Amino acid sequence: MTRILEKYRVAALLGVALLVVPVAASSLLGTQAAQAAAPQSFGSVLADGSFAAIVSADKPAVVTITTTLKAENASADGTSPFGGDSPFDQQFRDFFGERQMPVPDQRPSGKAEALGSGFVLTRDGYIVTNNHVIDKASTIKVTLDDGTELPAKLVGADPKSDLAVVKIEPDKPLATIDWGQSDKLRAGDPILAIGNPFGIGTTVTAGIVSARGRDLHSGPYDDFIQIDAPINHGNSGGPLVGIDGKVVGINTAIYSPNGGSVGVGFAIPSDQAQTVVAKLMKDGSIEHGFIGVQIQPVTADVADAIGLAKPAGALVARVDDGTPAAKAGIRSGDVVTALGGKAVTSPRDLSRMVADLSPGEKQGLTVWRDGADKNLTITIGANDGGGGQVLADAGGKSGEAGQRVPTIGVQLGDLTADMRQSLGLPKGENGAVVEGVNPDRPAADAGLQPGDVILSVNQKPVASAREAKTAVAEAGKAGRKAVLLLVQRQDEQTFVTVPFSVG
Template identity: 40%
Template sequence: MKRYSALLFIAFFSGATTLVGYKLFFESHRNGNSIVTMAPQYNARNVALGAENIDFTAAADQAVHTVVHVKNVSVRTVYDPIREFFYGARGGIQQEQIGTGSGVIISQDGYIVTNNHVIKDANQLEVTLNNKKVYKAKLIGTDSKMDIALLKIDADEKLPYATFADSDQVRVGEWVLAVGNPYNLTSTVTAGIVSAKARNLDTNGIQSFIQTDAAVNPGNSGGALVNTRGELIGINTMISSPTGSYAGYSFAVPSNITRKIIEDIMEFGNVQRGVLGAVGNELNGVRAKELGIKQTEGYYITNVIENSGAAKAGIKKGDVIVKLDNQKITTYPELTGYLNTKRPNDRINVTVIRDGQTKVIPVTLVKNDVINTEFRGLELENLSAADKKRYNIESGVRIKNVTNERLLPYKEELVGSIILSIDNTNAADVEAVSKMLGNKDDREGASVRLLTKNGQILRFII
């Protein structure tokens, strides 16, 4: 009898321990703020479910109140040659232009994130909340490369705001909602799935979009892409369409990149970008065969930029990057997308395959303006934000030194000038130029578009 009583006690104790452990561990994670721990459980419940079986109402109700309408008022001068000829009127006519878009409230005291192209060249910015209240907005800062801008309104109340999810945890096939406030109609909601991650549209250096098939139309730019919990996973930025209207695909800047840009603008006044300094190409079956290597996925290094973190850490030409920290790297947008969440002096672990062996190399990222590269006897360096503002340009690289014998007679004029493009491709920065050159035969000529120190635009062939 004693034996059965002991067995019964052990069984009861084990069951109670399991129940308490479940409550303490799983319930604490479910009630916490960690998106990473919630995502697998949440996604598992939605497997094989159609849209009609998922309740979007709670997420939509949460998101619509955080999305605003943004009105951009700009003034341009229009010249009328006929009026000038007949009436002798000199000077142009001032015309007011109005552009519209959407934005997302990200703090209860009125900070709003939107697209840079929504507010570009604005003389006046106006924000309309979902409850129809209207406020003047102040521009805090922008990042034209990632098409993000930060605004601020002084509201007379605490505002509803979006909470950021971890966009690295977003999964292809996950249901999402696109929320915008176009044409002052109050917020509108469309549903779709994540079609792809780390999309590279090769547009002015912007990389690593979240692609979705949720309908996004003009006026929704700057709106929110949210998961089915109403958490922000991206800022809707553009659509892919031959007509200018939605035709199946839309793209959003991931929330992790957006958050980092906003934090940089608020803390430093500009965006701090940590540079790896390893330039190369994506691998695939064809390229791997040409290179004589086994790896068909990863980022193959063709050049390591002088003074960069990669160079100092010992990364070499021929290495294949397969992971940054715990993020698997198979494409260039995946690499740049992860690096865009980092700052100078951040330390990351770069996993490479070298001569068939896997190595983990710690790398300290450097500032964008301390690296340089060489192009046909021209030593190039990145521009600072002040340089871009001074010359009223968004991209370019400065000629730091000239070693090309044929160009030495023009060294005084060339040093300090800015290369705007090479072979009609924007010279966004030193890394972009190095990547271009990695795909170019040294024997080929290169057409260079140059901005001289006195403001002239020149074209020549090296």
């Protein structure tokens, strides 16, 4: 669980309301909304303080999506109906596993109904919603604003971005809603959220953009718009619109300590969603790019330790064998600073850039290595769901007497064959084993633990305790404020920066 989730519960509503039934388990609630096709001018819409012109134009394109879930896909026991691949699966379990909605209907049929929101994108019936609204549905039905009910088929869905497209066959052209430009949104701009909270009917709420670029640690596309317009279970898939009446986001998630709206909601930006939706409409699915690295942020201490001018980029903690990254020559300890000519400022940047690329594409990639930029070429691979760009968490008994490294506060020993076996490490693994950590020294504050294996110091591999001690001492003599250690703990590798003691 992330630090955010340790403080708050995130309800994966994300516009979805859960209805519990005794045999069928539970059902989702959410809605969709859209905008009229006729051109409108909302430049002076706030002159009289009313959003009525926007609502009258957009409401006809708001739809309700009803799905039928088989009993095995329902979740009376609190298990997420979104599926294990959903970016909001953990949040759903956290919330609904402890508190569930009242029972409004009894259905002993072994099935459950779920309601969600969305909006009509084209006059011939393409509709946008969240993936978790239609995930694992056996049937999908759309109810238009005028009450017309039509069967829908799934065109395509992408769990990583939590977006989906469904299609209906209307007997007349539909009212639609156009995409807006989310990249122009600023904190403080007014917005409207439209959806069907709790299944009570189409509802409009108003607020402002509270923040941009929120990261909920749910996947490579985390770049949410935070809003204070109330959204609740049932709003998932509904549109977030600006004062020009166009979609600037898709309502997706809330923070909630009690299950209700507390004015902290999240929407997928339209600029991101528009690209994904276009691919789903064309191909029905998306193949996300993959390079095969574990990455973590570049902190100020890391930048200082490796001589980087500023703390930016994505630090490569591990490169998986046989992956595109390994074939391109990327090494553990490299800092990726650019991909395809675009600057990489954070691990999230790199994850999103790679996910947006198609398998087979060749891209130039720049890494910071040994105090200089190095240009590489990488061929993007296909992400089959088993790997990707993973954001690493920052974070024994030896045969001979350990060697003290008083500057950071660890006791090191050589890595023996027996130790490799007991720690579950590969036979050829070399390094220095952490035998003890002084609780009053920097290494303890950095999270080092007995049993950790130090594989490199300041991007230089170390094969023994003596080599590790020497490398740390040299870093201190060079005037570094901290030392960068590559640490193996069980089957995970991560970089840890340890500042030198003062005095």
